[in-house]
Amino acid sequence: EIVLTQSPATLSVSPGERATLSCRASQSVSDYLAWYQQKPGQAPRLLIYDASKRAAGIPGRFSGSGSGTDFTLTISSLEPEDFAVYYCQQRSNWPPSITFGQGTRLEIK
Amino acid sequence: QVHLVQSGAEVKKPGASVKVSCKASGYTFTNSYVHWVRQAPGQGLEWMGIINPTSGITKNAPRFQDRVTLTRDTSTNTVYLELSSLRSEDTAVYYCARCPIYSTTFFDWGQGSLVTVFS
Numbered sequence: 001e002i003v004l005t006q007s008p009a010t011l012s013v014s015p016g017e018r019a020t021l022s023c024r025a026s027q028s029v030s031d032y033l034a035w036y037q038q039k040p041g042q043a044p045r046l047l048i049y050d051a052s053k054r055a056a057g058i059p060g061r062f063s064g065s066g067s068g069t070d071f072t073l074t075i076s077s078l079e080p081e082d083f084a085v086y087y088c089q090q091r092s093n094w095p096p097s098i099t100f101g102q103g104t105r106l107e108i109k
Numbered sequence: 110q111v112h113l114v115q116s117g118a119e120v121k122k123p124g125a126s127v128k129v130s131c132k133a134s135g136y137t138f139t140n141s142y143v144h145w146v147r148q149a150p151g152q153g154l155e156w157m158g159i160i161n162p163t164s165g166i167t168k169n170a171p172r173f174q175d176r177v178t179l180t181r182d183t184s185t186n187t188v189y190l191e192l193s194s195l196r197s198e199d200t201a202v203y204y205c206a207r208c209p210i211y212s213t214t215f216f217d218w219g220q221g222s223l224v225t226v227f228s
Contacts, residue, residue: 034214036154043204043218044154055216087154091213097170098144098156098213 002026002092006101012109019075021104023088028068032091035064035073038103039084047086048073075106083108111135113205113219120225126193129222131205138186139163142208144215145179145190147201159208160188195226 003026013019023033031051036044046055048064051071061076075082088101116130131143145157158169160179167179178191192199203222206215 032213036215043221044215045218046214046216049212049214049216089154089215100154100156102153 001097002029002090002099004088004090004099004101006086006088006104008104009102010105010107012107013078014109015078015080017078017109019078019082019106021073021075021086021106023066023071023073023101025069025071025090029090029092031067033064033066033071034089035062036087036089037082037084038087044087078106080108082106111207111217113207113217115203115205115219115222118223118225120227121195123196123226123228125195125226126191127195127224128189128191129203129205129224131188131190131219133186133188133207136207138183140210142210143181143188144206144208145177146204146206146215148204148221149198149201152201157190157203162186162188192224195224197226197228199224200226 005024007022033051035048037047038044047058047062052064063074065072083106085103085105087103091098112134114132119127121127139162142159144159147155156170157173158177158179160167162181169177176193181188205219207217
């Protein structure tokens with residue numbers, strides 16, 4: 001099973017600053033990687049898919065990059081509503097499985 | 110607009126079964142797969158399985174192979190998750206999520222259904 005490791009576990013950043021979140025896969029996932037945002041009491045929301053494509057309605061300050069085993073989610077200028085938990089997710093063909101990273105909590109500094 | 114509306118909270122005793130529903134609207138039911146993902150209190154996301162609404166074919170994550178049954182009703186555009194032999198560790202919010210047939214990205218999510226296993 002492919003393991004996704006997110007870092008850091010918690011990231012403290014001030015509004016208006018840039019946030020960089022990392023997701024590393026235990027083996028190559030090509031570009032089959034997505035990022036989700038989850039706020040307390042809510043379902044996750046898709047931000048980025050196929051490593052770098054923004055989902056519909058997602059602001060331009062969110063961007064994704066990477067391929068293979070190393071991926072990054074960047075939020076260029078943090079807004080108050082961006083403070084949440086972020087998860088990466090991959091799918092592998094064989095054995096067929098879907099896994100998530102353990103999450104990065106983005107908190108206000 | 111896509112909507113996935115799930116059934117309400119459940120409280121079950123250890124050893125019992127629970128069945129959670131997910132009613133889809135706003136898209137062609139047979140053009141997307143539906144997955145189930147759960148989240149224990151304060152924990153991360155865990156994929157449980159997938160159902161093809163057209164064929165009814167399912168695939169479970171290995172750790173749920175024997176306890177999870179996924180079904181669908183195409184007349185009501187509803188998919189169901191049944192989890193058997195419940196234990197306290199199954200206390201979690203259960204989400205359904207929609208993926209286009211060509212993808213394994215969860216584009217839309219249900220609101221979640223809390224299942225509490227309590228003796």
